[in-house]
Amino acid sequence: MTEEQEVFLAHIQKKGLKRTAQRDLILNVFLRTEAHLSSEDLYHLVHREDPSVGQTTVYRTLKLLAEAGLAREVRFGDGLTHYEHHYKHEHHDHMICSNCGKIIEFYSAELEAIQDAMAAKHKFEVEQHLLRIIGICADCRRAKRHEDKLTEKSQQQIPSPSVRSTR
Amino acid sequence: MTEEQEVFLAHIQKKGLKRTAQRDLILNVFLRTEAHLSSEDLYHLVHREDPSVGQTTVYRTLKLLAEAGLAREVRFGDGLTHYEHHYKHEHHDHMICSNCGKIIEFYSAELEAIQDAMAAKHKFEVEQHLLRIIGICADCRRAKRHEDKLTEKSQQQIPSPSVRSTR
DNA sequence: CTAAATGCAAACCATTTGCAACGGA
DNA sequence: TCCGTTGCAAATGGTTTGCATTTAG
Numbered sequence: 001m002t003e004e005q006e007v008f009l010a011h012i013q014k015k016g017l018k019r020t021a022q023r024d025l026i027l028n029v030f031l032r033t034e035a036h037l038s039s040e041d042l043y044h045l046v047h048r049e050d051p052s053v054g055q056t057t058v059y060r061t062l063k064l065l066a067e068a069g070l071a072r073e074v075r076f077g078d079g080l081t082h083y084e085h086h087y088k089h090e091h092h093d094h095m096i097c098s099n100c101g102k103i104i105e106f107y108s109a110e111l112e113a114i115q116d117a118m119a120a121k122h123k124f125e126v127e128q129h130l131l132r133i134i135g136i137c138a139d140c141r142r143a144k145r146h147e148d149k150l151t152e153k154s155q156q157q158i159p160s161p162s163v164r165s166t167r
Numbered sequence: 168m169t170e171e172q173e174v175f176l177a178h179i180q181k182k183g184l185k186r187t188a189q190r191d192l193i194l195n196v197f198l199r200t201e202a203h204l205s206s207e208d209l210y211h212l213v214h215r216e217d218p219s220v221g222q223t224t225v226y227r228t229l230k231l232l233a234e235a236g237l238a239r240e241v242r243f244g245d246g247l248t249h250y251e252h253h254y255k256h257e258h259h260d261h262m263i264c265s266n267c268g269k270i271i272e273f274y275s276a277e278l279e280a281i282q283d284a285m286a287a288k289h290k291f292e293v294e295q296h297l298l299r300i301i302g303i304c305a306d307c308r309r310a311k312r313h314e315d316k317l318t319e320k321s322q323q324q325i326p327s328p329s330v331r332s333t334r
Numbered sequence: 335c336t337a338a339a340t341g342c343a344a345a346c347c348a349t350t351t352g353c354a355a356c357g358g359a
Numbered sequence: 360t361c362c363g364t365t366g367c368a369a370a371t372g373g374t375t376t377g378c379a380t381t382t383a384g
Contacts, residue, residue, distance in 0.1 A: 016337090016338085017338070017339085018337090018338055018339065018382080018383050018384070019383075019384095020338095020339065020340080020382080020383070022339080022340075023339090038373090039373080039374080040373075040374095052340095052341085053340090053341085054340065054341040054342070055341085055342095055374090056340075056341060056342080056374090056375080056376090057339080057340060057341070059373095059374065059375075060339085060340090060375095075242070075244040077242040077244075077297070079348095079349095079372085079373070080373070081373085081374080095285075095286065095289060095291050097291075098294060104289055104291065106285050106288075106289065108281055108285055110277075110281050111278065111281050111282070111285070114275055114277050114278050114281065115278070115298070115300060118262075118273050118275055118278070118300075119262065119300055119302065121273075122262060122271055122273065122304075122305065123304075123305035123308065124262050124264075124271065124300065124302050124303070124304055124305065125302045125303040125308055126300055126301075126302040127265060127301050127302040127303070128300075128301050128302070129298070129299065129300040129301065130244070130297075130298070130299045130301075131282070131296065131297070131298045131299075132296060132297045132298075133282060133285070133286055133291065133293055133295075133296040134293075134294050134295050134296065134297070135286065135291050135292045135293040135294040135295070136291070136292040136294070137289075137290075137291055138289065138290035138291065141290065141292055183362090183363085184363065184364090185357080185358050185359070185362090185363055185364065186358075186359095187357080187358075187363095187364065187365080189364085189365075190364090205348090206348080206349080207348075207349095219365095219366085220365090220366085221365065221366040221367070222349090222366085222367095223349090223350080223351090223365075223366060223367080224364080224365060224366070226348090226349065226350075227350095227364090227365090246347085246348070246373095246374095247348070248348080248349080335384100336383105336384095337382105337383095337384095338381105338382085338383080338384095339380100339381080339382075339383085340379105340380080340381070340382090341378105341379100341380090341381100342377105342378095342379100342380105343376100343377090343378095344375105344376085344377080344378105345374105345375080345376070345377085346373100346374080346375070346376085347372105347373100347374095347375105348371105348372105348373105349370105349371080349372095350369105350370080350371070350372105351368100351369085351370070351371085352367105352368090352369080352370085353366105353367095353368095353369105354365105354366100354367100355364105355365085355366095355367105356363105356364075356365070356366100357362105357363090357364075357365090358361105358362095358363080358364090359360105359361090359362095359363100
């Protein structure tokens with residue numbers, strides 16, 4: 001039994017809820033991934049291991065994991081809700097590649113300090129903050145430079161797996 | 168004719184589009200407000216002045232305004248698309264009061280500099296960034312302090328006009 | 335035995351799209 | 360006239376909810 005599973009159980013018991021096979025499976029699949037999965041992505045992964053688990057249960061369990069402090073809901077602005085590991089993970093921000101959808105986590109203490117200072121200046125009590133830098137990652141920049149050398153005209157748009165233009 | 172109207176006309180003509188009464192009205196209503204209106208909010212304002220204008224037209228025109236550089240789409244994570252004035256407005260970030268929905272704009276050059284430095288460190292080419300600080304604004308903190316003094320138990324949740332818990 | 339959990343289908347809801355009628359240039 | 364525009368209604372798509380059935384404690 002991992003530490004996360006214990007946290008989940010404790011939360012479940014404290015709230016008078018029940019432990020079920022579906023919840024165990026969903027938690028395990030979630031723990032197994034390090035990506036910023038959307039609810040739907042996770043549903044597909046879970047569904048692959050047990051097709052009898054419904055979409056609804058995955059959505060509901062993800063909310064439960066967030067409540068238990070194991071997962072954190074992240075909205076990247078693509079219309080989907082993503083979840084990332086939260087238990088014993090320090091706060092961090094994200095850079096999102098608009099070309100390939102890759103997500104880079106980073107942290108800067110100065111950044112945090114300045115944010116807090118700005119909030120204090122406005123007598124604003126911070127509950128949470130979210131910083132998102134959108135652009136082109138190193139790999140895609142390299143690829144693009146290379147591509148530019150080969151052809152000057154043909155410009156292909158690689159569809160990103162997770163970040164969509166609209167919803 | 169304001170500067171913004173000229174920019175809009177220029178954009179329309181450059182793209183071979185047409186000037187219509189609806190588009191003029193929507194632009195004017197938009198310019199008249201300084202808030203971070205959601206598409207729906209703006210639709211209601213427009214609809215009040217001319218009930219014959221359809222929802223679709225408002226949505227489409229807002230996108231047009233964004234294209235023309237007059238408006239900027241902002242996603243606050245409440246599931247709605249908001250638009251703010253963009254023409255000759257410098258970049259800024261937002262603090263959002265989770266209690267009353269108020270939005271405070273702020274700017275910090277150091278914040279920008281550190282973000283750029285972090286991006287450079289990861290060889291990441293910045294296209295845009297978004298910083299959102301969520302918490303309790305000065306007014307609501309004051310109100311809450313006052314309320315706490317009066318009653319220790321009754322805690323009312325003032326529904327915020329724009330920021331919703333779920334979508 | 336009882337309340338919680340599940341999963342299906344239907345509901346939601348902001349936004350988008352198809353399409354026939356309309357209207358600038 | 361020609362092509363963009365409009366507005367209705369229907370579609371979209373992620374997420375939520377109602378409800379009858381199942382299941383953990």
